[in-house]
Amino acid sequence: MRKRSSYTIVENLLLRVREKPATYAELERGLGTNNLTVKSHVDFLRDAKFITIMHHDRHPSNGRPYDVIAITKEGVDFLRRRKKA
Numbered sequence: 001m002r003k004r005s006s007y008t009i010v011e012n013l014l015l016r017v018r019e020k021p022a023t024y025a026e027l028e029r030g031l032g033t034n035n036l037t038v039k040s041h042v043d044f045l046r047d048a049k050f051i052t053i054m055h056h057d058r059h060p061s062n063g064r065p066y067d068v069i070a071i072t073k074e075g076v077d078f079l080r081r082r083k084k085a
Contacts, residue, residue: 051070054068
């Protein structure tokens with residue numbers, strides 16, 4: 001199997017959180033990649049201000065803290081520009 005480019009993973013990540021904010025675990029499963037890859041791309045996108053991370057202290061089903069990743073206006077604009085190109 002051929003390795004996917006970082007750009008492909010980043011674009012798919014942005015498309016997923018544009019549809020609906022997601023946790024790290026949901027992104028892992030949806031993108032078919034591991035936690036370390038998702039975390040590094042999320043950190044990159046957060047630094048670029050394309051996504052935001054909302055921390056929650058208690059998950060309703062298991063009581064553990066968790067984060068939800070959501071797209072920002074800048075991230076939506078980036079996807080819109082890429083589609084035109």
